[in-house]
Amino acid sequence: MDYSDSRILLSSQRESNTSRFRAWVTVVVALAAILFQFFLPRFFDFLRFVEMPFLVVVYFALVRRSQIGGLLVGALVGLAQDSLSKHPLGMFGIVKTLVGYFAASVGLRIDVDHSMVRLVLTFFFYIFHQVLYWVMVRALLSQPMDLDPQRTALSALLNAVIGVALFHFLDKLRDRA
Amino acid sequence: MESLLNRYRNITVLLLVIAAQLILLAVQVKNNRDIPFVRVWTVTAVTPIASVVEWFRGGSSGFLHNYVFLRDADAENRRLREEVGKLKMDNIFLRNELSQADRARALQVFQSNTQSKTLAARTIGAGPGSGSKTIYVDRGSVEGVERGMAVVTPDGIVGKVIASYPTASEVLLVTDPDFAAGVVSQKNQARGTLKGQGNGPCKVDYVPIEEKVEVGEWFYTSGDDRIFPRGFPVGMVTAVHEGQPFKEIQVEPSGLQHGLEDMLIILSGVHQEIPDTAPGNQPVYIAPAPPDAGKTPGADASGAPAAASSTTAPATEADRLRAHYKALGDAQNHVFGENLPGQKPPNFNLALPPGGVQPLVKQNGVQPPVKQNGVQPPAKQDGVQPPVRQDGAPPPTPNGAPGPAKQNGAPPPPKQNGAQPPVKPNGAPAPAPQDGATTPANPAGTPPAKSPALPSGGGRG
Numbered sequence: 001m002d003y004s005d006s007r008i009l010l011s012s013q014r015e016s017n018t019s020r021f022r023a024w025v026t027v028v029v030a031l032a033a034i035l036f037q038f039f040l041p042r043f044f045d046f047l048r049f050v051e052m053p054f055l056v057v058v059y060f061a062l063v064r065r066s067q068i069g070g071l072l073v074g075a076l077v078g079l080a081q082d083s084l085s086k087h088p089l090g091m092f093g094i095v096k097t098l099v100g101y102f103a104a105s106v107g108l109r110i111d112v113d114h115s116m117v118r119l120v121l122t123f124f125f126y127i128f129h130q131v132l133y134w135v136m137v138r139a140l141l142s143q144p145m146d147l148d149p150q151r152t153a154l155s156a157l158l159n160a161v162i163g164v165a166l167f168h169f170l171d172k173l174r175d176r177a
Numbered sequence: 178m179e180s181l182l183n184r185y186r187n188i189t190v191l192l193l194v195i196a197a198q199l200i201l202l203a204v205q206v207k208n209n210r211d212i213p214f215v216r217v218w219t220v221t222a223v224t225p226i227a228s229v230v231e232w233f234r235g236g237s238s239g240f241l242h243n244y245v246f247l248r249d250a251d252a253e254n255r256r257l258r259e260e261v262g263k264l265k266m267d268n269i270f271l272r273n274e275l276s277q278a279d280r281a282r283a284l285q286v287f288q289s290n291t292q293s294k295t296l297a298a299r300t301i302g303a304g305p306g307s308g309s310k311t312i313y314v315d316r317g318s319v320e321g322v323e324r325g326m327a328v329v330t331p332d333g334i335v336g337k338v339i340a341s342y343p344t345a346s347e348v349l350l351v352t353d354p355d356f357a358a359g360v361v362s363q364k365n366q367a368r369g370t371l372k373g374q375g376n377g378p379c380k381v382d383y384v385p386i387e388e389k390v391e392v393g394e395w396f397y398t399s400g401d402d403r404i405f406p407r408g409f410p411v412g413m414v415t416a417v418h419e420g421q422p423f424k425e426i427q428v429e430p431s432g433l434q435h436g437l438e439d440m441l442i443i444l445s446g447v448h449q450e451i452p453d454t455a456p457g458n459q460p461v462y463i464a465p466a467p468p469d470a471g472k473t474p475g476a477d478a479s480g481a482p483a484a485a486s487s488t489t490a491p492a493t494e495a496d497r498l499r500a501h502y503k504a505l506g507d508a509q510n511h512v513f514g515e516n517l518p519g520q521k522p523p524n525f526n527l528a529l530p531p532g533g534v535q536p537l538v539k540q541n542g543v544q545p546p547v548k549q550n551g552v553q554p555p556a557k558q559d560g561v562q563p564p565v566r567q568d569g570a571p572p573p574t575p576n577g578a579p580g581p582a583k584q585n586g587a588p589p590p591p592k593q594n595g596a597q598p599p600v601k602p603n604g605a606p607a608p609a610p611q612d613g614a615t616t617p618a619n620p621a622g623t624p625p626a627k628s629p630a631l632p633s634g635g636g637r638g
Contacts, residue, residue: 037305038304039227040303042303048303067187067190068186071194080223083215083219084302084347085305085306085309086304086309086311086339086347088211089202089211092305093201094202097194140202141206146375
């Protein structure tokens with residue numbers, strides 16, 4: 001696809017290219033993302049920064065362009081992630097619900113097939129995700145948690161790069177409507 | 178109304194989902210209780226898949242590792258055979274075996290020697306989140322694991338179980354900021370609280386500035402937290418700073434230094450004494466090598482022959498009598514079986530010089546407390562081996578943690594603390610345990626190490 005003359009902003013929702021996935025694809029991809037985060041840091045601790053469940057939520061929300069679908073995927077993936085964490089249920093759930101909703105909202109207005117757009121969106125949504133999680137841990141749980149801006153920005157950039165490659169792979173699994 | 182809901186349907190659903198999760202969160206925080214069924218569902222769904230993946234990974238990597246290892250060993254053996262011959266090759270092979278002591282076997286030995294009831298577990302996953310310091314192990318409530326149980330390795334403590342599910346358990350590592358455990362220093366018995374710092378070393382809080390703590394000193398669990406039994410190694414002090422009102426102490430946790438593959442969950446803890454020396458410096462007893470078939474029994478640990486004689490020591494009463502009569506015949510130049518009928522028999526009441534006949538070696542595992550010419554009593558004949566470790570790894574220290582093996586087979590120095598090995602007051606070796614295992618031969622009257630505890634019940638499988 002040649003992006004040189006394509007528009008990034010969509011003038012109407014009819015221009016958007018809504019993608020659909022088979023149900024099992026959504027479930028398997030989400031489960032694989034959780035397993036990735038559950039399993040891989042055991043052998044490659046440096047990969048702990050990769051928020052694979054977050055990337056999957058962003059992807060499904062962006063390409064499906066359904067706000068309700070995005071927030072539901074975000075809530076379910078977030079709650080599953082909460083179940084494996086030491087924090088109370090709902091922390092990742094709320095954050096990813098909001099990420100899914102806003103990502104779907106952006107997907108309605110922007111052509112998210114553009115790689116650069118995906119990179120920038122993933123970068124900002126990652127920062128939004130981390131900051132919101134930090135705020136919730138401190139505000140709702142009253143627990144100390146460090147948020148290093150430089151480290152967060154670097155992680156956001158790396159996650160965005162990984163996300164673009166992952167999105168390219170996941171594009172092959174979708175059924176265009 | 179309907180049109181209004183349709184118009185704001187998306188935002189309404191968002192608010193409902195957020196509100197539901199906030200209520201869920203509030204209930205947990207307010208009651209300080211978890212919602213177990215949601216976690217159980219997720220963990221039960223995820224951990225079997227992770228276990229299968231781990232099984233495939235372990236099998237494939239083990240095959241590759243073994244293949245490469247065997248091929249290298251074969252090539253190395255051929256090269257060494259050409260260079261220095263079989264004897265040197267065997268020596269190098271044994272050295273390699275010693276240096277590559279299997280960690281899993283060490284864990285097994287530790288498990289069988291520690292007095293606490295433990296359960297072997299294997300890591301199958303890591304907790305989510307970039308700052309998370311939790312792991313999942315493949316043992317859950319079905320095997321008796323409960324929340325709050327301690328997790329250790331022979332090197333030191335690892336963490337504690339913070340959630341137990343049917344097929345897996347979540348373990349909070351010592352490096353997590355939420356982790357805390359009561360600890361006590363080795364030399365001056367300074368008590369404090371071990372806390373994680375997220376990464377790297379841990380800190381020990383609440384040690385008053387009057388207390389003396391030195392760099393290089395070891396901390397052990399104090400047992401005050403009712404989670405970790407007293408006497409398990411925690412780590413070595415790497416830095417001490419004077420703070421106000423408490424000291425600022427950094428400790429390098431020893432339990433995480435060799436990875437987190439295998440570990441033990443303490444199902445039922447038994448408090449132990451704090452050892453006098455650091456885990457790495459504790460004297461380790463190595464039992465003597467078993468006697469060779471053609472070698473004189475009674476040789477000591479260094480291979481020197483016993484001073485008794487070069488003949489085989491009698492093992493039964495009949496053997497002793499036979500040796501006695503043979504000595505009588507030798508003393509009178511009499512050869513049994515060659516005299517004709519009617520000739521004078523030898524004097525069976527002749528007094529023999531001392532040391533002429535070796536004492537009887539009993540076969541029931543109890544050695545006679547008799548020394549010959551100041552040398553140790555002869556070794557056993559029945560083939561029951563003293564407790565030599567099969568894997569070449571150092572045997573466990575009195576606190577259960579393995580220490581370094583001595584290479585020269587020299588006996589260890591006597592222990593300084595109150596936990597004395599089973600030596601009789603007269604210096605004779607203590608009788609062997611009832612299960613048939615023997616007390617190892619004692620070359621120079623040096624007390625052997627503390628006898629290992631009975632194997633604990635909760636093993637893997």
